[in-house]
Structure formats: C-alpha cells, structure tokens
Amino acid sequence: MANGRRRVKSILSVQSENRTLELHNEMDQAFFQYYRPIFGQTVSHITKLRWKELYPHDDWGPEELERPFSEEEIKEAIFIMAGDKL
Numbered sequence: 001m002a003n004g005r006r007r008v009k010s011i012l013s014v015q016s017e018n019r020t021l022e023l024h025n026e027m028d029q030a031f032f033q034y035y036r037p038i039f040g041q042t043v044s045h046i047t048k049l050r051w052k053e054l055y056p057h058d059d060w061g062p063e064e065l066e067r068p069f070s071e072e073e074i075k076e077a078i079f080i081m082a083g084d085k086l
Contacts, residue, residue, distance in 0.1 A: 014021045016030040051062060 011027060012022065014027045014030050016034070021027050021030055049062075051058075051060075
C-alpha cells in the first residue's frame with residue numbers, strides 16, 4: 001500500500017505548450033521555464049531615505065541608531081518592564 005500512496009503524490013504528466021510531457025527531465029525543464037521568469041528575476045530597490053523629510057520635527061538621524069545605549073536608557077527600559085519579565 002505504501003507504493004500506491006507514493007504514486008498518488010507523483011506528477012505523472014504535464015501539459016506544456018500543447019504537448020503532454022511524461023519524462024521527468026522534460027517536466028523538470030517545463031517547470032523551470034515556466035517559473036524562472038516569475039521567481040528568477042532579482043529586483044533592485046536602491047532607495048535613499050531622507051530622514052528629515054520623514055521626521056521633520058525630530059533632531060536625529062540614522063547615525064543615532066549606532067550609538068551605544070546610555071546607562072540611564074538601560075535603567076529606564078528595565079524599570080518599565082513587567083516584574084515577570086525580569
């Protein structure tokens with residue numbers, strides 16, 4: 001019975017360009033040619049963020065994200081946490 005289940009999960013043939021493909025390498029190539037244009041292209045999104053336009057009232061930039069935390073900021077974060085999180 002195990003072999004019967006295996007056959008049910010197999011693709012026995014594929015219809016591609018008005019042809020029926022039954023050989024594994026032909027089906028493999030058909031799938032590759034169909035999905036390559038969909039998944040094979042990389043899209044380049046080079047975007048430069050203008051922080052002052054996004055946050056005009058804030059006086060900080062992306063360099064602030066790399067600055068080490070101060071002892072006061074760490075203490076404040078710990079005291080804000082619920083007691084069961086410590």
